[in-house]
Amino acid sequence: MRRLRRTDVPLATDAFARFLIGKIVFRRFDDGAMASGRIVEVEAYGPGDAASHAFRGRTPRNSSMFLANFHAYVYFIYGSAFCLNISSEAAGTGAAVLIRALEPLDGRAEMQVRRGSAVSILDLLRGPGRICAALTIDRRLDGADLDTDERLWLAQDGYAPPIGSSTRIGLSRAADLNHRYYACGSRYLSGRRALSPDRPFIGSSDLAN
């Protein structure tokens, strides 16, 4: 297990998105408690992408997308959810990768408390808003440098699953591009089944976890 630094990661958005599959997100909460999860699903929002928040230029909200790569970009959407992204490309270019689903690792009890109601392990980190709720990620972490931050960082342990791709979720523009990437066979993916045909069936017995 080794913490990832900026010099370890690809600069280009799509390569970075694929690289992130199988890596581990670590969160240290304000009270010192820890939690972690393995990245199983991401979406790439590269330069020139009409669906990217940066497509129409820099604004106060999306300014973290224009930082050097490997900074957090956190935004609030639909009046209810935060979403965690990691910036890509060189400073001055607006681009990022959205973290859409994690497989829970350590700190499951911590995360379940932060999600509020009783929720199964399979649903704990399935979806970008759920990740941020479970890990207490909000605008305070927007702009954090993942190379040095002590609240949020990434690590690798050598796990490298096969990667599938599909169209992205919830878009109205550029909805035809296959810029969603996921760990094939993972039980922890978000989205409709048709987007991840190799995902195992999740029956009621699984939901008892």
Place this chain on the structure above:
DNA sequence: CAGAGGATCGGCT
């Protein structure tokens, strides 16, 4: 300053 729309979620049918 008003209006529209959004990289979601959870509940209900």
Place this chain on the structure above:
DNA sequence: GCCGATCCTCTGG
């Protein structure tokens, strides 16, 4: 599967 909640952000006038 569909729909509404909810509120922030950006755009246009």
